[in-house]
Amino acid sequence: MDQYDYSDVQRVSVGSGLENELCAIMYTDEYKELISIFVGLLQQNEVSERAFAVTTAVIENAAALYTAWNYRFEIGTALFQDQDRWEKELDWLDEFTLNNPKNYQIWSYRQAVISQQQKPQFVRDLPILDLMIEDDTKNYHVWSYRKWSVQFFKDWSHELDFVNKYIDRDVYNNSAWTHRAFYLQNIDPTEHESIFDAEISYCFEKISMAPQNVSPWNYLRFIYGSFKNNEFDARLVEFASSFIGTVLEVGTDSNSVAPHVRSSFALELLADIYAKRDSNKAKIAYQALADTWDPIRKHYWNLRIKQL
Structure with a gap:
């Protein structure tokens, strides 16, 4: 923000303005100034580099403020005329993501940014997904985003090895079992019969390790229910x-x-x-x-x- 002049922006005060408010939020002066500029620009629907810089500062101070993410995307779609800017935006987002692993707005924004790219590549996403899952193997934001990614890129080639890794690490990881079922539902239907026995044997192996683990039992029910018409065999x-x-x-x-x-x-x-x-x-x-x-x-x- 230091690169730009905001003296002409009409500030919008932060807070209710009520006298004797029972529980007023104690914003810092710096935060009130930042948000007053942000809301002022937003109300004027200003699309500019300085407004984009303000969204960066707001998001870094209040990462869950969905309005800032939305405004940022609107500015980006208007200003970014080349793919390099979107690539730089993903670079910034990668770094921000590593420091805010539980923020769901990150992943919605990432979907929107990738959808703007002319030739998006799944391999660009894989490193950040691996890092985030390594940090928290049950982060449902990342697992949900991964589901979106494989459908968007139409690339299922990494998924079986991916879930094998995390089930081997923690057989109780229900997120990994759910993703495995998601994978099985979306691969070429002609491959199903050839992998049924292998998948059932895989379940038997993992159940034998931890019999009172509901995840592989549910996965077994999924296989028989989705592909065998609930015809449970001997x-x-x-x-x-x-x-x-x-x-x-x-x-x-x-x-x-x-x-x-x-x-x-x-x-x-x-x-x-x-x-x-x-x-x-x-x-x-x-x-x-x-x-x-x-x-x-x-x-x-x-x-x-x-x-x-």
Whole structure:
């Protein structure tokens, strides 16, 4: 801002201006001056380099001020006549992003800027995405933006290796499991049959590491529900049964089954499968969930029993 003169800008005061205000915000004088200039320019809808400089200062002081991001983009679309300016804008945004990882406006703005480029490239985005996920592997802003990116660039070639990396690092990372499902939904449909067995085996491996982890169980349900018409095969039933011991034989006798049930999610899946095949086994499974293995949802399991 030091490069420009703002003496002619009509300031707009910050604050309510009410006397005896119960809880007035204690802005610094510097912040009030900055925002008064910003609002003054905004109200006049000034599109200029000095207004662009003001948005930089405002965003660096109040990163969540969506109006500043929007105004900045409007100025950029009017002033930037070459791709170099948009590339420099991404350079600035990269640096700003690293210091503000939880700011969702960054990612909306990034989408808008990339959409303005004549020949955007996914490889330009990959380093910042990797850095942000490395810093916080469950930052949902970054995962959401990555979904947008692969659809925008129509490039799915990096995604399976990407999610493998983060599932291997933390098998409980539900964001990575969700992205894996997103990937599977969007690849060439002719490839599905060839990877079903591999994906199911992958799930079995990860479940065996942490049986009481809901994410791979949900991913299994996704595969069977989306691509197999919920036709649960003997392979899945046998696998899930290996985590529940003899609970389906002994019913709700907790003294007998407590040492053997390793996954309530396996029991829940089997209950849903048997609800269409064997109502007696399904009732035993739902009752065991209600009484012992998932009592917080007792009323729900009792409802499922009534629906059999």
